[in-house]
Amino acid sequence: MATQTTNGIQITVQPSYQAAYSRPAQHRYIFAYEITIQNNSKETVQLLRRHWFIWDANGHVREVEGEGVIGQQPVLPPGGKHRYASWCDLSTGIGKMHGAFEMVNVLDNSTFKAIIPTFFLIAPIRLN
Numbered sequence: 001m002a003t004q005t006t007n008g009i010q011i012t013v014q015p016s017y018q019a020a021y022s023r024p025a026q027h028r029y030i031f032a033y034e035i036t037i038q039n040n041s042k043e044t045v046q047l048l049r050r051h052w053f054i055w056d057a058n059g060h061v062r063e064v065e066g067e068g069v070i071g072q073q074p075v076l077p078p079g080g081k082h083r084y085a086s087w088c089d090l091s092t093g094i095g096k097m098h099g100a101f102e103m104v105n106v107l108d109n110s111t112f113k114a115i116i117p118t119f120f121l122i123a124p125i126r127l128n
């Protein structure tokens with residue numbers, strides 16, 4: 001698990017390897033991750049966009065950008081929380097991800113990036 005707080009927005013990530021969907025012989029490793037976004041600030045904020053960097057063990061990097069998360073742009077009042085799950089595939093059994101969510105303060109329309117901490121994707125079969 002990895003956690004980071006930016007401007008009172010706490011991002012926690014819990015990754016997991018999905019053996020049932022992975023095909024190591026075909027170089028296809030599937031990882032799920034659950035993201036929890038907790039608003040510990042005194043302002044209401046909305047998540048507008050996501051920006052990810054996904055690395056595999058061969059040094060290949062994918063960059064993913066888009067609006068919201070899984071089709072949503074959640075509004076988080078002070079103390080509010082939003083949780084969602086997603087996944088990614090790698091061609092290697094080891095990798096990492098990190099990124100940022102673009103957030104807006106709904107009171108004054110100021111934007112900022114809430115950092116998504118680096119987290120590691122490791123298939124247990126690669127630990128031997």
